[in-house]
Amino acid sequence: MRQAKNALYPLFWQHGEKEEDLREEIGKMQEGGIGGFIVESRPHPDFLSYGWWRDLDVILSEASKRQMEVWIFDDGAYPSGLGGGKVKELYPEACKRYIANRQIDAIGPMPGASFQIAPWLKEEEILYKVIAARRANGREELDEDSFADLTEDVRDGRLYWDVPAGQWRVFLLVITRDGGEEHTRDYVNPISYEAVGHFIDIVYGEHYRRFGDQFGKTIKGFFVDEPRFGSTATYERTLGINGHVYPWSGEVPELLEEELGERWACFLPLLWSRENPLCRDVQFTYMNVVSRLFARDFTGQIREWCGKHGVKVIGHVVEDNGVHARIGYGPGHYFRSMEGFDAAGLDVVYQVWPEHKDGFFTTPFGYLDAEFFYWGISKMASSAAHIDPAKKGITMCEIFGAYGWQEGLKLMKWLTDHVCVRGINMLVPHAFSPKYPDSDCPPHFYAKGKNPQWNYFRKWADYANRVCTLLRDGTHRATAAVLYHAEAEWGGGYQPFEKVVRALAEAQIDCDVLPVDCLERIVGAETAKASDRIVDPEAAGEKAGTGQVKVRDGQLWVNQEAYRVILIPYAQCLPEKLLEALDQAAQGGVPVVFLDGYPEHVYYAAGLHAVQGALDDNPLVEVCGLDQMADWMKGRGFTDIRVRDACPDLRFLHYEREWGNVYFFTNESLWNTVDTVVTVRESGGLVFYDAMEDVRYPLLEEIGIDGADGTVTFRLVLEPYQSVFVMPEAAGEAGGFAEMGATGETGALNRAELSGKSGERPIPLVDEAFVAARREKRLEGAWRISVLRETGEYEALNGLTELTNISAADILPEYSGRICYETSFELEPGAGPEEAGREAVLDLGRVCEISDVELNGRPVGNKICPPHVYRLECRPGRNELRIIVTNTFAKEKMGNVFDRAMPQEPSGLLGPVRLYL
Numbered sequence: 001m002r003q004a005k006n007a008l009y010p011l012f013w014q015h016g017e018k019e020e021d022l023r024e025e026i027g028k029m030q031e032g033g034i035g036g037f038i039v040e041s042r043p044h045p046d047f048l049s050y051g052w053w054r055d056l057d058v059i060l061s062e063a064s065k066r067q068m069e070v071w072i073f074d075d076g077a078y079p080s081g082l083g084g085g086k087v088k089e090l091y092p093e094a095c096k097r098y099i100a101n102r103q104i105d106a107i108g109p110m111p112g113a114s115f116q117i118a119p120w121l122k123e124e125e126i127l128y129k130v131i132a133a134r135r136a137n138g139r140e141e142l143d144e145d146s147f148a149d150l151t152e153d154v155r156d157g158r159l160y161w162d163v164p165a166g167q168w169r170v171f172l173l174v175i176t177r178d179g180g181e182e183h184t185r186d187y188v189n190p191i192s193y194e195a196v197g198h199f200i201d202i203v204y205g206e207h208y209r210r211f212g213d214q215f216g217k218t219i220k221g222f223f224v225d226e227p228r229f230g231s232t233a234t235y236e237r238t239l240g241i242n243g244h245v246y247p248w249s250g251e252v253p254e255l256l257e258e259e260l261g262e263r264w265a266c267f268l269p270l271l272w273s274r275e276n277p278l279c280r281d282v283q284f285t286y287m288n289v290v291s292r293l294f295a296r297d298f299t300g301q302i303r304e305w306c307g308k309h310g311v312k313v314i315g316h317v318v319e320d321n322g323v324h325a326r327i328g329y330g331p332g333h334y335f336r337s338m339e340g341f342d343a344a345g346l347d348v349v350y351q352v353w354p355e356h357k358d359g360f361f362t363t364p365f366g367y368l369d370a371e372f373f374y375w376g377i378s379k380m381a382s383s384a385a386h387i388d389p390a391k392k393g394i395t396m397c398e399i400f401g402a403y404g405w406q407e408g409l410k411l412m413k414w415l416t417d418h419v420c421v422r423g424i425n426m427l428v429p430h431a432f433s434p435k436y437p438d439s440d441c442p443p444h445f446y447a448k449g450k451n452p453q454w455n456y457f458r459k460w461a462d463y464a465n466r467v468c469t470l471l472r473d474g475t476h477r478a479t480a481a482v483l484y485h486a487e488a489e490w491g492g493g494y495q496p497f498e499k500v501v502r503a504l505a506e507a508q509i510d511c512d513v514l515p516v517d518c519l520e521r522i523v524g525a526e527t528a529k530a531s532d533r534i535v536d537p538e539a540a541g542e543k544a545g546t547g548q549v550k551v552r553d554g555q556l557w558v559n560q561e562a563y564r565v566i567l568i569p570y571a572q573c574l575p576e577k578l579l580e581a582l583d584q585a586a587q588g589g590v591p592v593v594f595l596d597g598y599p600e601h602v603y604y605a606a607g608l609h610a611v612q613g614a615l616d617d618n619p620l621v622e623v624c625g626l627d628q629m630a631d632w633m634k635g636r637g638f639t640d641i642r643v644r645d646a647c648p649d650l651r652f653l654h655y656e657r658e659w660g661n662v663y664f665f666t667n668e669s670l671w672n673t674v675d676t677v678v679t680v681r682e683s684g685g686l687v688f689y690d691a692m693e694d695v696r697y698p699l700l701e702e703i704g705i706d707g708a709d710g711t712v713t714f715r716l717v718l719e720p721y722q723s724v725f726v727m728p729e730a731a732g733e734a735g736g737f738a739e740m741g742a743t744g745e746t747g748a749l750n751r752a753e754l755s756g757k758s759g760e761r762p763i764p765l766v767d768e769a770f771v772a773a774r775r776e777k778r779l780e781g782a783w784r785i786s787v788l789r790e791t792g793e794y795e796a797l798n799g800l801t802e803l804t805n806i807s808a809a810d811i812l813p814e815y816s817g818r819i820c821y822e823t824s825f826e827l828e829p830g831a832g833p834e835e836a837g838r839e840a841v842l843d844l845g846r847v848c849e850i851s852d853v854e855l856n857g858r859p860v861g862n863k864i865c866p867p868h869v870y871r872l873e874c875r876p877g878r879n880e881l882r883i884i885v886t887n888t889f890a891k892e893k894m895g896n897v898f899d900r901a902m903p904q905e906p907s908g909l910l911g912p913v914r915l916y917l
Contacts, residue, residue, distance in 0.1 A: 006035030007468030008461055009071060010429040010445070011398070012059075014044040016051050017434045019058050025434040026062045028446045032454075033461030036069030038223045038428060043440065047076030048084040048203070053210060060211065064218045071223050071314065074203050074302075079226035080315070081187035081298075083202040087195075088186040090202070094195035096187055098180055098231055098245035099128065101272045102172040105135075108163030118157025120172050129173040129265050130154055134166050141275040142169070147266035171269040179245035181329075184230035190331075191229075191293035192249040193301060200305050208309055216310035221342070223428075224315030225398075227298055228329050229290070235321035235366075237328035238489070239283040240274040247290050247327055251297070255289040280491030280573055284603050287490040291332030299331075299340025306342075314396050314426075316345030319377050321369045322496060325486035333486050335384055335515040343426060344385035346377050347398035349441075350898065354414055354670050357502075364402070364897045375505060376498030380484070382423025383512040386476050387558045389547040393472060394426050401430025402441040404898030405816075405889035406905075408453050409460045409864040410721070410849045413692075416464050417666040417723045421651045425472040427464055439896060443889065452817045452886050456850050456864055459692075466691040470725060471664065474657040479638045480504060480511035481556055481563035485571065487516045491603060492572030499626060500569050500595065506648040507630035509639050511567070516574075518558055519566070521549040522581035554589030563590070564638050567629065570596040575603050579615065586620035593632070594623045644677040650718070660728035667718035674718040677703060680726065682712045689725040699726070721865040774841070774916040779823055779881070788818040803913070805848075805906035807891055812907075816892035819908050821883040825915065827876050840917050844868035844883065846910040852884040872915075885909045 010029065029037055039059055041047045056072075063070045076084040087094055102120050106113065121127060130153070134146035150170070153160050159170070177185065188199040204222060211219060229247045231237065237244065256264045260282070270282040299313075306313045317337045323330035324337075331337035338344050350363050351373040360367045378397070385395040397419050400412055416427070429445065436448035446454055482501060488494035497513050504511050547559025556563045566585060568574075579602065586592045598612055615621045624632050633639060640654050641663070649669035655662045661682065667674045680686075684705045689696045701715040718724065783801050786794040797811070806812050806819055842860075844851055845868070852862040853870050856879055860870050887907035890899050 004462070004465040004469040005472075006069075007426050007465050007472070008034045008429060009036045009038055009069070009396075009426070010034060011040045011073075011401075011431040012037040013040050013042070013431055013433040013435070013438075013440070014052075014055060015433075015435050016045050016055065021434045022055060022058050023062045025432055025446065026059065026066065026068065029432055030066050030068060031458070032445065033458045033465060034068075036071070036220070037063075037432070038071040038073055040073040040223075040431070041076050042073065042078050043435075044076065048086065048206060052076075056211070060214055060218050064214075068218075069220045070218050071221050072207060072219065074222045074224050074315075079184065079187075079228060079318075080224045081184065081190065081199060081227050083188065083199045085186070086202045087188045087199055091195070091198045094188050094192065094198045095177060096180060096184065096189045096230060097248050098176055098178075099248040099268070100174045100176050100179055100245045101242065101269065102174060103242075104170040104172070106163050106168045106170060107166070108168060109165045110163035113161055113163045115159040115161070115170060116157070117154055117159050117172060121174060122176065122178060124177065126175040127151075127154065127172065128175050129171075129268060130159055131171045131173065131266055131269050132161070132168055133171070133266075133269060134164075135169055137275075138167055139275070140273055142269070142273070144276060144278055147263070147269075149263075149266055169269075173268055175248060176245065179231075181230040181233040183233065184228070187230060189249055190227055190298040191247055191251060191290055193251065193297040195249075196297050196301050200302060204302070204305055204309075212309070219311060221306060221312035221314060222302070224299065224302065224313060224341070226316065226318045226347075228318050228331060229294070229327045230329070232328045234328050235318075235323040235326075235330075237323075238326055239271055239286065240279060242272045244272070246271060246286070249293070251293055252289055255293070256285065259285045259289065280601065281603050284487065284491040284573070284575075287327075287332055288487075290327070291336050291486075294331050295333070295336035295339050299337055301340070303340040303342065312342035314341055314343045314345060316341075316347055316381075316396070316398060319346055319380070320351065320365075320373075322372055322489075324380070325484075325489050333515070334380060335484060335486075335517065338381075338384040339388070341391070343391050343394040343396045344381045344383075344388070345396045345398070346381040346424075347401070347428075347430075348373070348377070348415065348419060349398065349401045349430065350403055351377075352415060352418060353902070354411075354668065362901070364901050371502065372496065372498050375502040376496065378419045378422035378424055379501050379511070380497070380513050382476070383514065386423070386512050386561050387514065387518055387546050389559050393474070393476065395424045396426040396428060397424045398428040398430055400443070402898050403443065404896060404902070405442050405893045406899050406902060407443050408849050408888040409456055410866075412460055413463065413865045414668075414721055416460070416467065417721075418668060420464075420467050420471060421653045421664055421666045421723070423471070423476055423653060425468040427468065442893070442896065442898065447889070451889055453850060453888065456852075456862060456886065459862065459864055462694070463692045466694065467664070467723075470657075470662055470691070470727075471653065471655050474655050474662075475560045476512070477640060477654040477656055477661075478510035478512050478561070479564045479640050480509060480633065481514045481519075481558075481566045482511045483519065483566070483568045483571075484513050484515040485569055487575055487578075487603075488569070488571030488573060488599075490573075492601065494571050495569035495595065495626070497569050500567055500629070503626060503630050504633070505651060507634065508641060508643045508647065508650060508652055509630060509633055510652070510654065512558075512561060512563065514558065515546075516578050518546045518549060519585075520575070520577045520581050521546065522551060522556070522585050523577060525550050525584075551585055551588035551590055556585055556590045565591045565593060565633065565636075568592065568594045570594070570626075571599050573601040573603060574599045576605050583614050583618055583621070586615075586618045589620065591620045591622065591636075591638075592618075593629070594621070595626045595629060597623060640681075642679040645675075647674050647676050650674045650676070650716075659731050663726040664723065665716060665718060665726065666723040667720055670720050672720070674716065676716055677713060678716045679711050679713040681710055682728075683707070683710060684712055685729045686712055686714070686726050687729045689727050691723070691725060696727075696729075719867045722867065777825065777915040777917060779825060779913040779915060782823060784820075784822040786820045787812065787815060788820070794820050803909055803911045805908060805910065807887070807907040812891075814891050814894065815907070816887055816889045819885045819887070821885065821909050822881070824878055824880050826878055827874055827917075838874070838917075840872045840874050840915055842870040842872050842881075843914045843916070844870075844909060845912045845914070847885055848887055848905045848907050848910065850886040851909070852886070854882040854884075856880050874917075883909055
């Protein structure tokens, strides 16, 4: 059977292990269904020195032998930018710089006054500017006409100034290395092109000098991990707060002057205030400048170097809690930072949990915004890949790390569905560690064979590869474009984009998130031809980060994506050019909807009157409440599929491949079954494809095909943890099923094999009608229960015959491993053909967490997540049933900071166990 393409590139941690350990771990990764990996140097004691080059030589040798791809983590510490400590050592001037504000209040008139300036400066700090302004209200508001640059009046550490009448404030603007995130103090300045060039030469250049012959061959590229401004150690830092420092470099002033004019320096004090109306314009300008510099100087320069040396760059920035649009831990602007990557990127490290959809929740990483992580982060990242032709639709997600040992394959399957149905199609599992035991951010998938779930890892890996393979090399389809809120946040009140994404997703309306930079390109966009598509961004002369933007036939086209409506989350302030672009889009037939109201301020403009007047005169520009938006969309037919019932737990993704459309459906609830009727725009000939079992089967209760309307309607039933593809039956050998290996006997089950008498339908879909058509037999009591010990032998739990939680305090609370359940059942020899010798269905009920079933000594199959339902071929008379349940490593590995932060499930087979005959 042919395998799906590899989409898994786990982190492979290095600690300076022996050669045999490195080769063993690489072999295990390949056995586990993985075709490449990222060599993470973070724990290595000798990065960029002899030990690192020795180990990397071994790794590349083994990977080349196995034809596995290698990516290299681009630093010896987290996050990227330290250069193994050599940035500070070799180029101390390349380390990060900030601008700080210190202030002195004075009351005039006071002719001949002097101010001591030198004592305000620490060693190595530089006085940059001295600005004075009249305090308009005796508090924080400043008279904008009074700003004066007094820098030239400083001599020998003193300011000499005749203080005019009134209350004045003197601002001392200082260039400093202090006041930012201490952890990244010695990291490279990400908004200095020259400084980042030194970092690139230290890390990237040295790898090329030693292994350049393998670049573009075994070495596919580099992995950049969470570069940031580091101006403070928090996610929430915004501008306008006195006492904080902000990122700075020699490149900032020129760009500020271009935006603010000759007196730009006089306005710098407004970066630390929120009292003046001009603050929002100045702060917007500053963020606009530094976020573009980050994209150009850091990620952009790295991509430029990699492209010249035949490799690619992947990775991600810090996105958490909305910091993707801020300084501090953030890069200033997510979409701009992604322009420097060959794939869009994000990470999901403990931040996403089933059912954690609202508010904030406590984690080892702090107080996290559940709504952003659940609804926003994956959609934001995949959108960046959809609109940038250079990324070819690929979105990488570092995932599974630091969830603790409680994260088994069941949660991994749920998380895989969660990100993939939002457009993710390349996974970086976190992590493989050849060190055992290793307390660093578990789980570790192999763990020298100690992880009890390792034997089933391949089943998850094959599933993930199939899903990701089906969701790449094509085009995502969505009806709505949602404005990314960064520019709105920089200057005033705003509605995070994830609130809009959530309202759409719960109504089965898909979208992409588009930045202002993209939408502003509508202004002056040419009318497109129906055949126009951008394939090669370089040949097309496209700007990095955004494909061709056009308005055509009442749709907004970006790259190959087409949107039927533009949704603007509420924003107090927006750029004027954006509003002009929205007006032009609406004139071209694309509806524009402002949610919860128009903006109140246009950056750099005196008022809204002219812009709002134009919008008001445009019949395709509307204002709608967020709570009414989904109904507004449905009422106008701006939906890709139709769902009969309200299904807030149902997610879907529509992906167009050369050979046909793919619809991916998942149920994200842990408890509720999705049971509804779905209509898609297809002409017929569709089948379900179960990527976990690699089986296709007929649509369940195909209700109808409407040739005139061009739609197919079918019933969709998904139990918790279930997902399914709806695909063309004619995908065939040359299409999707060939990619999946779902051909021949294993996958090509025909309609006759899957159809029974009335009321029956294919497993794994089991509902009341199926149950009613069969006789139920409960398997209760008299279970023989045992656990596998390190000796390799099973030890009976004497006296325990009922199904219960074996991790209970009075049984085995610290046991991790395999639990064996054995019983038998009778089928009377005289029973008719409806019972004896025919297929039965076994439903194990609740299992924590992997099940493996044998009947009469022959393997039946295994499941890594619910529903734990199996087909059984029973024999007349006595049948021996054996069920192995494998729990997680968390019970044995108790006490780590990650496992203790979440409640853990029980262990074992909890049932009830039912047999349907």
